[in-house]
């Protein structure tokens with residue numbers, strides 16, 4: 001089957017390799033990458049991304065849920081796979097079976113895991129201020145108790161920063177407070193003889209804005225895929241990151257419209273004069289937000305930037321190609337990526353939608369074929 005028939009994603013593994021090497025260049029000695037490959041590796045394809053990273057000698061990963069870990073193991077992916085989220089106790093036997101590592105999300109959960117008597121590998125999550133998952137940093141006795149449980153195998157301790165992407169003064173203060181709380185835990189645990197634990201707190205922005213921190217892993221997600229969360233983000237570290245993903249579809253039909261003819265659901269578009277439109281084979285089910293309808297989004301065709309018009313459908317959408325000569329069936333339409341000398345980045349699309357690239361990429365549909373260019 002021809003995978004570029006309708007709508008597809010092209011993945012540039014050389015760019016992924018470049019990004020891995022850029023991070024390796026700046027991470028302190030002894031700190032290893034633990035890429036976040038949750039949510040289908042931010043749309044890039046879970047198994048293929050992990051396999052590519054294994055080839056780059058990366059052997060630590062984090063995912064959101066157990067099913068992602070199982071898929072990776074069934075595909076033969078090697079290394080430590082940390083489940084960042086909650087796993088229901090009735091699935092804990094699968095954590096053991098597939099040699100996954102579970103996050104301890106609080107003291108009570110640790111106690112239940114201990115009662116399972118499976119001796120699964122875990123990392124303890126510490127809440128240093130985000131108040132999502134984790135045992136609160138002040139409950140140091142509870143944290144030490146978790147480490148003394150006989151039937152779980154504690155490999156690491158970690159926390160998560162929630163404003164490390166901002167370089168506003170008060171956000172920097174908050175992040176430094178989180179880091180201090182975490183460092184205090186590290187110190188107390190080391191003093192109590194727990195010297196073999198792995199500690200980690202940084203995601204992409206933790207590395208990009210706090211490059212001097214020294215921990216065992218960096219849980220880098222979005223930046224490893226070569227994009228920032230927002231176009232406007234200012235970061236401290238200067239890295240040469242290259243986007244891995246391009247998103248493309250095809251022209252199915254080109255048609256001329258007469259003045260006053262309408263297009264699509266709701267008759268949202270009405271031709272003010274004679275014009276030329278193309279119907280493109282991708283829609284909101286593929287992750288193209290309906291909010292890009294009616295001139296709110298742009299695409300590239302034959303190196304020319306043109307608007308999305310009318311209402312985006314589930315599987316198709318319309319673009320105005322009046323200013324493009326020679327448009328024909330099967331021409332490539334670029335939603336993210338390059339065409340000629342023009343480029344639309346994931347940051348551009350996120351900006352148009354008033355969101356972050358993380359959301360855009362992770363919501364790219366399953367139906368899109370992923371094509372890996374090595």
Ligand SMILES: *Cc1c(COP(=O)(O)O)cnc(C)c1O
Pocket residue numbers: 036038084160202203204205219220221222223358
């Ligand atoms: C998703 C996630 C990351 C990766 O975050 P990025 O900002 O994409 O680098 C790291 N840690 C945790 C706990 C996460 O949930």
